[in-house]
Amino acid sequence: MPQFAERISGAKRSFIREILKVTADPQVISFAGGLPNPASFPVAEIAEAAAKVIGESGASALQYSTTEGYKPLRQWIAARYKARKGMDVNPDDILITTGSQQALDLVAKIIVNAGDPVVIERPGYLGAIQALSIFRPDWRSVELMDDGPDLDALDAALAGAKLFYAVTSFQNPSGLSYSAAKRAAVAELLRKHDAFFLEDDPYGELRFSGQDLPPVYAQRPENSMLLGTFSKIAAPGFRLGWVVAQGEIMERLVIAKQAADLHTGSLDQMLVHRFLQDNDFEAHVLRIRKLYGDQCRAMQEAIALHFPKDVHVTAPEGGMFLWATLPQGMDSMDLLKRAVECKVAFVPGEAFHVDGTGGNTLRLNYSNADKDTIHEGIRRLADCMRACLKG
């Protein structure tokens, strides 16, 4: 058999997707996935938007369209940045992508040569690790603290680095966010080291407590790219995301996008735009924030009641995840084996680390289960932890 490309030889299927197969058993309470709650999907509104778009503009909704994306949708995104973050974004600096996962692939493609140093948070987002790893970077990682990255470590890691990838609000997997001070400091370090910056912001709209902060991109747009997605505020099945970038970066992203899939689905773009136009989006997002905020609190309350006291858990102000650190010596893969027997699941944290650490960490998703289920699942998981502690 002929040889495959070197870039694919070390690539693995998503560990999470493999775990999700284990949790297909309906008896299992799963905190493993990262799915938005289908109760948050505006199904009736989407049905109405689909009927209108196909009825009124069927030929263009079904035809090839521009690589850059549907202009009215790009204008909506720009207006939203202005309204919510006070940012001036030119709609021409927005490229619609097939989910923000595709933006990760495109950015990696235009920036990463094999062996280029690329910096990521520890823990870091698994989808980005997968997309970027195909282009074989030399990974460096920087510890994520409760208010953002360890700045001294980031300063050291950025020396000679090509790219820094970060999820600055309600990060996946940790739920943590960068403080205003850390955002400013990160922008300063990026300027000092002249590295590309890829800021991923899939959860930014999902804040249920605390104060909104503009992305780091707003302070250092040059050599930076900012990602967004409709997956968490409309529905993920559309595969609709975007990347904000300027000048030469955007020029190259468009070339890479054209080669990757010509353009993102025309009907999906027009349909979501119609949904946004015809409905009260602010009220829709508020409902999602309340839903996830309530479920997050339910999980935090259950954890306070049941978990052993030496398990540390993050306290997010938004997003979909909590992150737990087990006492040293307790392994989350061992815990998962027990947990699956007790009909509860989570994602062990090691997959979110590019340096092989994180064996005593785990991710808990709270967006996709009701309060009673969350309580029961956390109780089961706490029992497994105690069993593990006893050895």
Next chain:
Amino acid sequence: MPQFAERISGAKRSFIREILKVTADPQVISFAGGLPNPASFPVAEIAEAAAKVIGESGASALQYSTTEGYKPLRQWIAARYKARKGMDVNPDDILITTGSQQALDLVAKIIVNAGDPVVIERPGYLGAIQALSIFRPDWRSVELMDDGPDLDALDAALAGAKLFYAVTSFQNPSGLSYSAAKRAAVAELLRKHDAFFLEDDPYGELRFSGQDLPPVYAQRPENSMLLGTFSKIAAPGFRLGWVVAQGEIMERLVIAKQAADLHTGSLDQMLVHRFLQDNDFEAHVLRIRKLYGDQCRAMQEAIALHFPKDVHVTAPEGGMFLWATLPQGMDSMDLLKRAVECKVAFVPGEAFHVDGTGGNTLRLNYSNADKDTIHEGIRRLADCMRACLKG
């Protein structure tokens, strides 16, 4: 500014898309695009399918889904191969992609190291040249004759080659198809040289004369990949294509797909499947074949009436394109400049050549204009040719 990746430094925007901007003038009769005729889009049927899918399965149509694709759609594709080509394809060997353009990117990603010899037809499909060029192959090309590739040249080119890419039926840009004898010979040569084979078949359903032939893939599935798309038989705006491959190849394609965009749009897949289930697909495809066959004949008749006799034009049995070879010394870029002044457009052929040849060739699309428009456009183009011949 930090440096971009080497793979993107030489990449260019699609030449065709740049030409299409020139042809935005509604006075221009454009044979430049490669768009399916919107008259062939089943708009009412799609509207009905959308209403049913969102109404009956809204939550799953809007949710994340599997990387491999919607199982019933993969089963439909497998059944169609059986019914139309007599091929036994396991639905598990089909991966749904975001248009077949994405399949080109995924295949290139898992196979092509920088510098690997990759063979393509001369002329060859521009979208494949773009997608593969990002991974920096060492291009080799083999002349496409009226019945398929020059076999001696292919034998020589395949020596030490990693991959052969071919559009075996109604090729873009030439309209040419491989004969039964050439299909068998190509399968034999691929076995001899043990190269990967990427067979692209976007137009296979669009035969309006002659006899259907199974793809080369049917004779040599090992180390081969077969691409298909719904763009020409349903609508391109969905971005729905697929790749057929087995074993380790499929395993790696799924990994690359997961990193590229997680999965193809859930609603698009379910909606197109519903359209296929609820309607007479055979009758639908027959209508497209008749439409394009009539338009192809109209263009051929106009060419016979108007073109200078020393312009050679291919005689396709299906697809969307004719390919013209001008007398030596006449340059199709010069012709295009005149043509745009005369309000008619086409794509100069050089972009379809990886070796810089083809300066006296051009592609004519007949799928997207009615007969009268085709006649008028060909008359204008013929006038420009005569003007060019006079110098």
